[in-house]
Amino acid sequence: MRSAWTGLLVAVVVLLAASAFGLARRVRDGRLRTVADAGHRDLLLRLGVRPDTPVTLLQFSSAICAPCRATARLCAEVATATDGVHHVDVDAAVHLDAVRALGIMRTPTLLVVDSDGRIVRRAAGQPPTRDGLTAAVNAAMAGGSAR
Amino acid sequence: MTPGGRRECPMTLDPRGPRFAATITSVVLVLVLVTGSGWLALAQAVVFGIGAVSIRHAPYPVLYRRFVAVRLRPPTEREAAEPVRFAQGLGFVFLTVGTVGYLAGAPVVGVVATALGLAAAFLNAAFGLCLGCEVYLLLRRPTSRA
Numbered sequence: 023m024r025s026a027w028t029g030l031l032v033a034v035v036v037l038l039a040a041s042a043f044g045l046a047r048r049v050r051d052g053r054l055r056t057v058a059d060a061g062h063r064d065l066l067l068r069l070g071v072r073p074d075t076p077v078t079l080l081q082f083s084s085a086i087c088a089p090c091r092a093t094a095r096l097c098a099e100v101a102t103a104t105d106g107v108h109h110v111d112v113d114a115a116v117h118l119d120a121v122r123a124l125g126i127m128r129t130p131t132l133l134v135v136d137s138d139g140r141i142v143r144r145a146a147g148q149p150p151t152r153d154g155l156t157a158a159v160n161a162a163m164a165g166g167s168a169r
Numbered sequence: 170m171t172p173g174g175r176r177e178c179p180m181t182l183d184p185r186g187p188r189f190a191a192t193i194t195s196v197v198l199v200l201v202l203v204t205g206s207g208w209l210a211l212a213q214a215v216v217f218g219i220g221a222v223s224i225r226h227a228p229y230p231v232l233y234r235r236f237v238a239v240r241l242r243p244p245t246e247r248e249a250a251e252p253v254r255f256a257q258g259l260g261f262v263f264l265t266v267g268t269v270g271y272l273a274g275a276p277v278v279g280v281v282a283t284a285l286g287l288a289a290a291f292l293n294a295a296f297g298l299c300l301g302c303e304v305y306l307l308l309r310r311p312t313s314r315a
Binding site: 025026028029030032033036037039040041043044045047048084085086087088089090091114115118121122126127128129130147 | 184198199201203205248251254255280287288291292296299301302305307310
């Protein structure tokens with residue numbers, strides 16, 4: 023009988039902890055955080071970022087990732103709709119050196135790269151909103167030197 | 170995936186199916202924790218194992234298609250089967266360890282492994298969390314250090 027109560031207690035604690043984790047993820051997912059990372063220009067060029075492109079949406083995906091498709095679709099749409107925006111979708115499992123160097127923990131991770139090869143925004147998990155991504159792209163375009 | 174050159178995925182699922190399955194899984198795993206039954210843990214391990222091999226033949230999705238999906242509208246979007254199979258495989262590992270723990274007289278091992286499985290299943294059921302997205306890179310990052 024004691025073990026039944028222990029088991030129930032474990033179940034309740036697990037469900038509460040998982041709820042807290044899930045809610046925290048829901049708040050943070052898809053939020054395009056402002057970052058200022060200028061130290062990875064060569065790495066980004068190797069991953070397919072073109073040096074003359076005003077804004078690159080560099081996405082890290084993996085085969086077993088459900089929200090990667092939605093993120094890729096959104097990025098492709100924004101890239102098509104906006105002049106000077108290029109979308110690059112790379113397989114994280116193939117570029118583990120870059121994954122480590124950039125501190126990427128999960129897929130999809132989306133990096134907004136400006137014309138100087140600086141990472142200016144970063145989002146992970148569920149895709150950002152279209153408005154949020156468009157605003158980030160515009161900000162990156164205004165901030166880069168190739169205006 | 171561009172709208173023009175749409176890549177055909179080898180297999181896609183109604184995304185509500187895995188959520189339904191994860192809900193049943195969560196209930197079963199709470200029962201395992203409360204009863205401490207190694208045999209119930211074994212049954213869930215087998216269910217996970219079938220899902221990891223062939224998601225179409227897994228018991229809970231079969232229930233979903235036969236009794237739930239027929240009452241719902243067709244899905245507006247379908248998702249790839251690979252992430253779901255990965256999660257089932259991970260569940261299989263947790264519940265196999267849990268079963269061995271309960272049946273071999275090491276209930277602490279059983280409780281911990283089952284609790285991890287419950288956390289994963291509940292996050293999937295309640296928040297639609299993609300388990301593969303969370304752990305795949307963490308598993309891969311250290312394995313191929315240059």
